[in-house]
Amino acid sequence: MDLDLRGQAAIVTGGSRGIGRAIAARLAQEGMDVAIAARDARQLQRVKSEIEGPGRRILTQVADLSEAGACATLVLAAAEAFGRLDLVVNNAGATKRGDFLQLTDEDWATGFGLKLMAAVRVSRAAWPVLMRTNGSIINIAGVGARTGNAEFTIGGSVNSAMLNLTKALADRGVKDGVRVNAINPGSIVTDRLTLRIERVMAEHKLSHDDAYNRMLADARIPKMMPAVFCASLPPWPKE
Numbered sequence: 001m002d003l004d005l006r007g008q009a010a011i012v013t014g015g016s017r018g019i020g021r022a023i024a025a026r027l028a029q030e031g032m033d034v035a036i037a038a039r040d041a042r043q044l045q046r047v048k049s050e051i052e053g054p055g056r057r058i059l060t061q062v063a064d065l066s067e068a069g070a071c072a073t074l075v076l077a078a079a080e081a082f083g084r085l086d087l088v089v090n091n092a093g094a095t096k097r098g099d100f101l102q103l104t105d106e107d108w109a110t111g112f113g114l115k116l117m118a119a120v121r122v123s124r125a126a127w128p129v130l131m132r133t134n135g136s137i138i139n140i141a142g143v144g145a146r147t148g149n150a151e152f153t154i155g156g157s158v159n160s161a162m163l164n165l166t167k168a169l170a171d172r173g174v175k176d177g178v179r180v181n182a183i184n185p186g187s188i189v190t191d192r193l194t195l196r197i198e199r200v201m202a203e204h205k206l207s208h209d210d211a212y213n214r215m216l217a218d219a220r221i222p223k224m225m226p227a228v229f230c231a232s233l234p235p236w237p238k239e
């Protein structure tokens with residue numbers, strides 16, 4: 001697939017694992033320069049060596065994006081390294097599941113402090129740079145934004161906020177020439193979801209398959225996107 005992205009530049013937050021890694025890999029495969037940010041330096045390096053290649057540069061930025069200054073620093077580093085910015089993918093996120101009555105203020109603040117606030121801060125810092133290229137922002141929200149779930153009060157609320165932020169920025173983007181969209185993934189078997197399956201196995205003393213099927217039944221979906229989608233990257237096209 002040639003999406004005509006060669007020579008353009010992107011930031012993918014949480015680009016070291018799961019959905020973010022798959023997005024970063026695909027963008028690099030299309031010939032984009034890509035900045036990936038996460039906390040684990042070794043995992044970032046691993047992904048860099050997987051996805052770098054001729055005609056594309058990969059910048060790794062070790063950052064805790066729940067810290068205010070880290071978001072602007074990431075945008076500055078990417079814009080300086082690549083000389084332009086065409087795309088920001090706000091993907092980093094981790095929210096605690098569990099019984100609403102057991103979740104603390106800190107759990108809520110942490111969930112919103114990373115996923116929503118990193119999207120706000122990265123988008124705000126990147127906006128003037130994206131205006132120069134008529135660039136684009138993609139917010140990775142989640143299907144929980146639309147389907148409230150007793151075990152997922154923080155994640156669902158954050159994802160709903162992400163959708164509202166997306167619409168509001170898209171409105172502003174009409175004037176400024178920046179496109180803003182959101183994607184609501186369903187259940188994708190990434191590290192986060194694998195961990196959840198393990199928790200269900202332990203909590204209910206179930207086999208892996210039974211825990212998996214229980215989660216499907218709870219989510220009322222026929223299947224999850226197979227792990228292979230994220231675990232094995234597509235082959236590079238011939239240069």
Ligand SMILES: NC(=O)c1ccc[n+]([C@@H]2O[C@H](COP(=O)([O-])OP(=O)(O)OC[C@H]3O[C@@H](n4cnc5c(N)ncnc54)[C@H](OP(=O)(O)O)[C@@H]3O)[C@@H](O)[C@H]2O)c1
Binds near residue numbers: 093
């Ligand atoms: N998987 C699903 O089924 C699903 C469904 C709907 C929506 N989503 C959304 O999709 C996004 C990605 O999910 P995923 O399943 O791919 O997650 P994942 O496999 O756990 O990957 C999360 C990524 O975010 C990074 N990250 C986490 N905390 C961070 C922090 N404080 N600062 C910087 N980076 C941080 C992680 O790296 P480090 O840990 O090294 O920092 C990692 O690169 C999330 O926003 C999630 O809500 C996922």
